[in-house]
Amino acid sequence: MKRIGFVLVILMIASTLVFASGATQQTSAASGEGALTVEIFDRGMDGGRSPVANNAWTNWIKQKVKADLNIDITFVPVGRWSETTDIVNLMASGSAPDLCYTYNTEMISQFRQMGGILDLAPYIDQYLPDFKRLLGSDPALQGQDLVYRDRDPNTRQVYSVPSVVVNNPQRNMFIRKDWLDTLGLPMPATIQQFEDTLKAFRDNAARLPGGGAGRVIPFGQDSDARWGFAQIIYAHFDIFANRQTNRDFWIQNFSDRPITVSGYKEGLRLVNRWFNDGLIYNDFPLITVADDYFNLLKTGRVGAFSGNWDLPFRTDNRINADLALNVPGAQFVPIDPIAINGVTHKFVSDKPGLRIFVPANSKNPVGALKYLNWLSRPENYQFLQVGNIGINHNMVDGVPQMISAPAGHPWIQNSANNIDMTIPMNGIERGSAEQNARVLALGYPGTAPELIVQAFEMSTKNGRAPVVYSAVTTQDGVYGQTLRDKADALIAQAVRAPVAQFDSVWDAGMRDYLQSGAQQVMDERSRLWPR
Numbered sequence: 001m002k003r004i005g006f007v008l009v010i011l012m013i014a015s016t017l018v019f020a021s022g023a024t025q026q027t028s029a030a031s032g033e034g035a036l037t038v039e040i041f042d043r044g045m046d047g048g049r050s051p052v053a054n055n056a057w058t059n060w061i062k063q064k065v066k067a068d069l070n071i072d073i074t075f076v077p078v079g080r081w082s083e084t085t086d087i088v089n090l091m092a093s094g095s096a097p098d099l100c101y102t103y104n105t106e107m108i109s110q111f112r113q114m115g116g117i118l119d120l121a122p123y124i125d126q127y128l129p130d131f132k133r134l135l136g137s138d139p140a141l142q143g144q145d146l147v148y149r150d151r152d153p154n155t156r157q158v159y160s161v162p163s164v165v166v167n168n169p170q171r172n173m174f175i176r177k178d179w180l181d182t183l184g185l186p187m188p189a190t191i192q193q194f195e196d197t198l199k200a201f202r203d204n205a206a207r208l209p210g211g212g213a214g215r216v217i218p219f220g221q222d223s224d225a226r227w228g229f230a231q232i233i234y235a236h237f238d239i240f241a242n243r244q245t246n247r248d249f250w251i252q253n254f255s256d257r258p259i260t261v262s263g264y265k266e267g268l269r270l271v272n273r274w275f276n277d278g279l280i281y282n283d284f285p286l287i288t289v290a291d292d293y294f295n296l297l298k299t300g301r302v303g304a305f306s307g308n309w310d311l312p313f314r315t316d317n318r319i320n321a322d323l324a325l326n327v328p329g330a331q332f333v334p335i336d337p338i339a340i341n342g343v344t345h346k347f348v349s350d351k352p353g354l355r356i357f358v359p360a361n362s363k364n365p366v367g368a369l370k371y372l373n374w375l376s377r378p379e380n381y382q383f384l385q386v387g388n389i390g391i392n393h394n395m396v397d398g399v400p401q402m403i404s405a406p407a408g409h410p411w412i413q414n415s416a417n418n419i420d421m422t423i424p425m426n427g428i429e430r431g432s433a434e435q436n437a438r439v440l441a442l443g444y445p446g447t448a449p450e451l452i453v454q455a456f457e458m459s460t461k462n463g464r465a466p467v468v469y470s471a472v473t474t475q476d477g478v479y480g481q482t483l484r485d486k487a488d489a490l491i492a493q494a495v496r497a498p499v500a501q502f503d504s505v506w507d508a509g510m511r512d513y514l515q516s517g518a519q520q521v522m523d524e525r526s527r528l529w530p531r
Helices: 002-014 016-025 056-069 083-092 105-113 129-135 177-183 191-203 230-234 246-252 264-276 290-298 319-326 365-375 378-386 433-441 449-460 475-496 499-528
Strands: 034-042 071-079 100-102 161-165 171-176 217-219 302-308 332-335 352-357 393-396 399-402
Touching: 034 365, 056 071, 056 365, 056 378, 071 083, 071 365, 083 100, 083 105, 100 105, 105 352, 129 161, 129 365, 171 177, 171 230, 171 449, 177 191, 191 217, 191 264, 191 302, 230 264, 230 302, 246 499, 264 475, 264 499, 290 302, 290 319, 319 332, 332 449, 365 378, 399 433, 433 449, 475 499
Parallel strands: 034 071, 217 302
Antiparallel strands: 100 352, 161 352, 171 302, 171 332, 393 399
């Protein structure tokens, strides 16, 4: 990465004149018709893939765009795993495509500072109405459209627009359905009901399938406590109760360990009490290998746990599949019991994916935006995503179930759902969250689709994305690893502390955490986001 950064700086210095000269040409194709070049990721030919810039899909796009927009498209391959160096070389030589995209937001920032990217703000309403509608509102910045996520808060200029990640579930909690049935218990729907259920598992160990006296673990957990307990802790954040501003939340939320966020301590206090009541796996800090944790879940000893929204249903981990082999009839199902004042607050993943931009020396910037908008229409992106029936998908209960075309087939998709072509989005978009979840559900063989839909809905219900702010921070990078390590250690220590010592353990650890760089990080963030 350091080498790439060095090359980037050198090439950008060399390309200053190229950028400057190109900036005066940005209106040369005012109508947007004519020739247009578009970036496309090249993932190689392994697995029977077709030539990236010349295949059945690209030909379909060329023909339809010519008919719809009178634009002649040429696709320009960029290495998927060498995108940074490839795009830099194209930008430096003045030969970058008219429409570009990347996951490297730092590179876009550097291009912008060198005057190499077109400000899209004046064009969005006129040329991107369908794209703007597809992206919708920004869940992290309430009251703002997602298309403006990268807008400079001071100049109001927009040098890149985001694609949208269609599905953004993050975490769920899961419980043994067979244990509930054995004890005649309902699905817990509140914190108290969940706690009572864990106690029932603890107190009736001998009756539970796969359990037994001395074997039952009411709530399973590994050493990654900041992730496993997050669903319980984060619901207590003051921002959910409107007792904290977006600004203050952003200042306190960093290093992927939001232990300074207002409300974190009280959420962890609940976990501490459950641990001292014997409801949480006593030796969780010792399980540092993911497979060891998964194997513990598969033994049949664990009653509940929290993790990635679809973890027990995944075919690679085989948690539910192997659990059923060990304990016939055993199954983890999703639950949503961590309700504060009747609402199960939670976070979902942020919506933006890759970033899309137009070089300042583009010969057809209007055409680039017209094409991006064309890609945002359902009649276009839905065919590109699911393709031909019987070749790329079959219909099951009204939704497409994806299948793989044989290697070398003309209609093989070089990337999953052609995400390298449907650049406004990542994921199959069918018009509603419910339909999108049903499509996802068909991708979990061996699991009832309705269970996946239920997990999806629980994970996203009342979900909000973390607050974002367009500012470049430096102190996060300086202290990040130290703070992550200290936060992990403090969480584990505070969970395992006697109830009477929880406050003293936490407060002492927090003083050390602040003195170890956290205060510097928050001070910088406070300066960056003015009141």
